[in-house]
Amino acid sequence: MRRKSVLLALSFLLLVNQLADGAEGNGRKGVLILAGGGGTSRESFGTGVLEQFVTLAGGPEANFVYIPTASSGLKLDSGLIYEPPDTDTPAPNTAEFERALAEMFGVRRMTILHTRSRATANSEKFVEPLRRAGGVWISGGNAGRLADTFLGTLAEKEIKKVYERGGVVGGSSAGAIIMGSFVVRGVPGKPVLMARGHERGFGFLKNVAVNPHLITAKREDELVNVLDAHPELLGIGIDERAAVIVRGEEFRVLGDSKVAVYDDRRHGNRWYYWLEPGAVFSLRTRAVLTQTKSAGASP
Template sequence: MRIVFATVCLCGWLLGSTASAQSMGPQNGSLLIVGGGRMGKEIIQEFVDRAGGIDSPFVLIPGANAGEDWDEKYVVKSFLARAGAKDITVLHTRDRAVANTEEFVAPLRRAKGVWIDGGRQWRLADAYLGTRTHCELFCVLCRGGVIGGSSAGATIQGSYLVRGAPEGNTVMMAKGHEFGFGFMSCTAIDQHVIARKRENDLAEVLDTYPGLLGIGIDEGTAIVVTGRRFKVIGASQVVIHDRYWQKPADQKYELLSPGDEFDLCCRRKVKTSTAR
């Protein structure tokens, strides 16, 4: 449990930090963060490969959705089952006491790939933030595994939880629902950004927390995060909001395209795709 509480405290420090802030992905393992919408074969294959192949043990977390019935039909319809995975466990509860039990987290201790489905990110935070489950998710990364997620499952991976209000997903900042799982430190992650015309929405968050790095991912697009870098894959683009980036006055954000790579510590693009 110490890992989780230390991480949450670190996230709190990062929210109030400015020039000293540093964004970073996991030192071991990797994240695959998808902006919602339809995932292409490239994104699915990237996730499976980083988990060690289709025969690896996977865990699905559907808790961002409103439903409670996650039976075999849910597993069969999942992109992992359609890709050929057989070793799939569904992990779901709304009860934080259950999320703190050894029995509940047991599947995470053997998992090499964890997928967090979309829905509303506050449901994930309410159920798991600061629990033994949260701790074991970090342990998946420490063992070299991969954690992926789309839409709400993307946003929850940042340190700041955007659109976390139970009242509706148009509210960018919600008191009491401001902390994500913190797999990427000092970040605020938004999704569906171009498809839903959300390109400028992260500016509101950075007005309050200028030390954060704002990452907006469009549908059908993902960032693959390892350590201090991420690369863009998929069909569309990623929007970067950074208050310390020296940019023209009329340019509010930077756009990254598939093939581009970004250094989280330096906060700059370090590789540009040649396929333009």
């Protein structure tokens, strides 16, 4: 009897460990927010997007990090321009830009974290702000700059740890692209849709390719070409002023515009279908869980 009890106890402990390993392995303890880009103003993200980011990261008093590395220059509505430097010497207006970002996001303080050096990105000192952060936002620009600088470094690891400990990682345009496992336009300075050797992203979303500015930039058919070459992928196209918020194995559409899903199947006369704000989608089954009345219509 005693031996049976011991075996049952060991089996229970093994099950608990397996569940813990599974939760850790799926990398989905926190929240992701992928925005379609279109500007650097509160309104450009779409209704409720930044509010969700701040609230889920712990509120305005939490620690926030902003990574501008994808960009060559960011301009706020106020006219303030910040140009991420090519060296580790901070731009002269870094503190001013941090204050302006904090005001735009509606938080007490925003810390800019930027480098173009892989050695710096792999250093303990550089990642200190990430270890305190409840929320990280990655700017738009070129996803190739993010990949070239951060892939395989301590910085990438610590960004993922923010997520794994229940924080929020958000990104707009290139910052959304890099969240997938497959990167489009991964070569810095070149608008090549699929660039061999430059296709790996951070992989928060496995077997997923993200394409922003979808309707505004008339990119609706681009992910069709990507899935022709990589049919194992799920494509998510996000228009400007739209976003998806990912929790566990599901995402919900936020904002004021649409999101397109590409699953290598024909849907009427298209190879994708539309989701309106409020729609909920399962990444596990690749099926719509909650739809809105007008979803599926042409933009």
